[in-house]
Amino acid sequence: MLDLQYICDNPELVEENCKNRGVKCNIPRILELRTQRSSLITAGDEIRRQQKETAAKIPKATAEERPTFIEQGKQLKVEVAENEAALKEVETELHAEQSILPNMTHPEAPLGGEEDGSVLRKWGEPTQFDFTPKDHVELMADLDLVDFEAGAKVAGSGFYFLKNEAVLLEMALVQFAIEKVRGEGFTLYTTPDLARQDVLQGTGYQPRGPETQIYSIENTDLSLIATAEIPLGGMLRDQILDEAELPLKAAGISHCFRTEAGGHGKASKGIYRVHQFTKVEMFCFTAADFAKSDEVHQLIVRIEEEIFQALEIPYQVIDTAAGDLGGPAYRKFDLEAWMPGRGDGGTYGEVTSASNCTDFQARRLGIRSKSPERKGTQFVHTLNGTAIAVTRAMIALIENHQQADGSIRIPEALQKWLGTDCICAKK
RNA sequence: GGAGAGGUGGCAGAGUGGCCGAAUGCACUGGUCUUGAAAACCAGCGUGGGGAAACUCACCGGGGGUUCGAAUCCCCCCCUCUCCGCCA
Numbered sequence: 174m175l176d177l178q179y180i181c182d183n184p185e186l187v188e189e190n191c192k193n194r195g196v197k198c199n200i201p202r203i204l205e206l207r208t209q210r211s212s213l214i215t216a217g218d219e220i221r222r223q224q225k226e227t228a229a230k231i232p233k234a235t236a237e238e239r240p241t242f243i244e245q246g247k248q249l250k251v252e253v254a255e256n257e258a259a260l261k262e263v264e265t266e267l268h269a270e271q272s273i274l275p276n277m278t279h280p281e282a283p284l285g286g287e288e289d290g291s292v293l294r295k296w297g298e299p300t301q302f303d304f305t306p307k308d309h310v311e312l313m314a315d316l317d318l319v320d321f322e323a324g325a326k327v328a329g330s331g332f333y334f335l336k337n338e339a340v341l342l343e344m345a346l347v348q349f350a351i352e353k354v355r356g357e358g359f360t361l362y363t364t365p366d367l368a369r370q371d372v373l374q375g376t377g378y379q380p381r382g383p384e385t386q387i388y389s390i391e392n393t394d395l396s397l398i399a400t401a402e403i404p405l406g407g408m409l410r411d412q413i414l415d416e417a418e419l420p421l422k423a424a425g426i427s428h429c430f431r432t433e434a435g436g437h438g439k440a441s442k443g444i445y446r447v448h449q450f451t452k453v454e455m456f457c458f459t460a461a462d463f464a465k466s467d468e469v470h471q472l473i474v475r476i477e478e479e480i481f482q483a484l485e486i487p488y489q490v491i492d493t494a495a496g497d498l499g500g501p502a503y504r505k506f507d508l509e510a511w512m513p514g515r516g517d518g519g520t521y522g523e524v525t526s527a528s529n530c531t532d533f534q535a536r537r538l539g540i541r542s543k544s545p546e547r548k549g550t551q552f553v554h555t556l557n558g559t560a561i562a563v564t565r566a567m568i569a570l571i572e573n574h575q576q577a578d579g580s581i582r583i584p585e586a587l588q589k590w591l592g593t594d595c596i597c598a599k600k
Numbered sequence: 601g602g603a604g605a606g607g608u609g610g611c612a613g614a615g616u617g618g619c620c621g622a623a624u625g626c627a628c629u630g631g632u633c634u635u636g637a638a639a640a641c642c643a644g645c646g647u648g649g650g651g652a653a654a655c656u657c658a659c660c661g662g663g664g665g666u667u668c669g670a671a672u673c674c675c676c677c678c679c680u681c682u683c684c685g686c687c688a
Contacts, residue, residue, distance in 0.1 A: 210650090211650060211651080212650095213650095214649070214650045214651095214657080215650055215651070215656090215657095217650090217657080218649090218650065218651095218656055218657040218658090219656080219657090221656090221657060221658085222656065222657075224668080224669080225657095225669080227668065227669085228618070228667095228668055228669040229618070229619090229669080230668095231618075231668060231669070232618050232619085232669090233618095239668090242668065243668045243669095244668085245668075246667090246668025246669070247668060248668095249668080250667090250668070250669095369678095413610095413646095413647080541647095545628095545629085549647090549648095550647080550648095
């Protein structure tokens with residue numbers, strides 16, 4: 174949510190930003206509603222003031238005066254109710270208009286849509302093979318690492334059982350990621366895999382409706398989380414933090430559940446696009462200062478890169494274009510890992526995503542900070558980024574480290590968790 | 601799941617229809633005193649909305665209701681604690 178004051182002070186900037194992000198908005202209407210809102214509030218305050226005044230006279234009034242005051246009070250009560258109804262109507266519309274607006278955009282983020290993200294840097298070269306590489310589906314089938322039929326039988330298409338060394342590999346990736354982020358000063362959490370509707374909405378997810386990516390639990394207001402960003406953001410809802418203790422760095426280990434409604438048009442073989450996966454997510458709260466949140470944003474990307482470097486997986490870093498940013502993001506960097514089995518002869522596929530949401534989420538979540546030097550409070554900046562999304566990382570790892578004999582080389586960083594340097598073919 | 605007790609400012613805790621945005625204590629900030637500190641004393645000390653400002657309004661877990669008037673009464677929901685049951 175953008176600050177109403179900011180919108181009204183900078184209508185042309187907000188409108189321009191909406192255009193860049195491909196969002197239809199109605200700024201003049203917002204300005205109009207805002208004026209209506211102000212005058213309704215002023216009028217309502219005055220009525221309530223009179224109401225209090227009248228009510229206060231009654232205990233002291235004589236028996237003759239009393240009925241007059243009570244009559245006045247009744248009249249005022251009606252007026253208050255009318256005012257409230259009018260205000261509610263205006264605020265509902267205002268809120269709806271305001272909710273459409275995406276966050277503002279980092280001045281350096283590229284313009285354009287999905288194809289216009291700029292490659293900031295590349296690490297490593299697409300892996301060369303002196304044999305015809307397989308994709309992860311084939312590799313995992315050959316090594317008996319996954320069972321899609323069983324997944325479909327139990328939970329439907331898009332679910333899977335990991336088997337054998339793939340299970341160890343999942344654990345190893347998680348272990349490796351949490352050791353890494355812990356070393357960077359992140360507090361570790363395992364989070365609830367379910368969250369209430371208002372927490373989902375606070376973090377910018379729409380739990381119900383035709384377009385939703387979220388599974389809901391029937392007869393409750395709970396939904397399965399799509400990422401630990403949701404519980405980690407919700408964790409500090411409506412709190413006022415001490416600015417001295419910022420930035421707060423949290424890492425959550427959770428399962429992620431996504432309906433992937435309409436997601437099957439795109440090429441998504443195997444475990445690339447699934448309904449459930451395990452992820453270690455970083456989530457940070459910083460002071461309301463763009464320089465500070467930018468700095469933490471860079472930190473998150475650095476950690477992501479170091480993780481993929483340690484896994485010896487070539488990747489590129491994308492600065493996502495304005496038109497391709499989700500609503501809450503001010504700037505977003507994605508790591509795309511080289512996946513030799515994807516597309517025709519390999520392509521880069523998204524493995525992490527790091528967003529600076531500035532105060533956009535915090536405003537809805539009511540997370541503020543306070544400093545002795547300043548009067549009042551400010552909404553903090555929030556950032557999130559993937560440390561490891563197990564299935565995507567697993568694809569990149571398996572496909573890049575496959576050997577001619579169909580076995581998979583385990584990079585050194587994972588060997589202590591897996592206890593082996595190779596997932597080898599069964600005899 | 602059953603029975604009971606609760607949810608009030610940063611914390612503790614009073615308040616059961618008007619004098620309550622809320623006593624008191626602790627914490628915190630400033631001041632007096634002191635060589636300095638402590639103690640003592642004095643003063644200040646929640647958040648948000650509207651307004652250029654004066655000022656004003658809202659907020660006592662959340663939402664509805666009763667009333668001229670609600671922290672206080674009624675209804676629904678959420679949460680916490682205690683006991684019992686069940687259970688990895």
